[in-house]
Amino acid sequence: MSETRxxxxxxxxxxxxxxAVVVLIAAALIATWALRSQASYFYVPSEMVEERPGADRAVRLGGMVETGSMVTRPDGVTVDFVVGDGKARVPVRYSGILPDLFVEGSGVVAEGRLQTDGTFVADNLLAKHDENYVPRELEEMTAAQKKLVVEETTGT
Structure with missing residues (x-):
């Protein structure tokens, strides 16, 4: 009788x-859990009014800054404004340095949380520009100078 070991x-x-299958499933579960805690959902004002996210949930609010809605508080750092999409309006409060492109009537994406009183408190603002945007450095240049700068930058 031979004994096999x-x-x-x-x-x-x-x-x-x-x-290997168990390790792959574990890695997928860990990645899903990590991404879920980092995910930031995007809402437009009408969606935010209809489907209020939880007060503790980090979300993004995108829309147009309504003209005449921007008010700077006495501390000089906090700004209140209203973001709208033509159907609904959401009041926003932001404390910090405003992006250069942030103006009334322009697009904005605010990252933050919706408070129980309906005010969106933004931690970060991303100002959007249209296709006619020209950097401040290029505003005063002639067409030939702009072309030269673009060629130097892109290497073409």
Missing amino acids: GLQPKHQRLALVVL
Whole structure:
């Protein structure tokens, strides 16, 4: 009688395949959990009014800064304004340095949280510009000078 020790090669391969599948499933679950905690959902004002996100949920609010709605508080750092989409309006409060492109009547994406009183408190503002945007440095240049700068920058 011969005594066999250990697993046969066929069983070793099966054990390795099962182990690999378990490791892949664990990695996928960990990645999903990490992404879920980092995900930031995007709302426009009408969606935010209809489907209020939880007060503790980090979200993004995108829309147009309504003309005449921007008010700077006495501290000089906090700004209140209204973001609208033509259907609904959401009041926003932001404390910090405003982006250069942030003006009334322009597009904005605000990252933050909706408070229970309906005010969106933004931690970060991303100002959007249209296709006619020209950087401040290029505003005073002639067309030939602009072309030269673009060629130098892109290397063409």
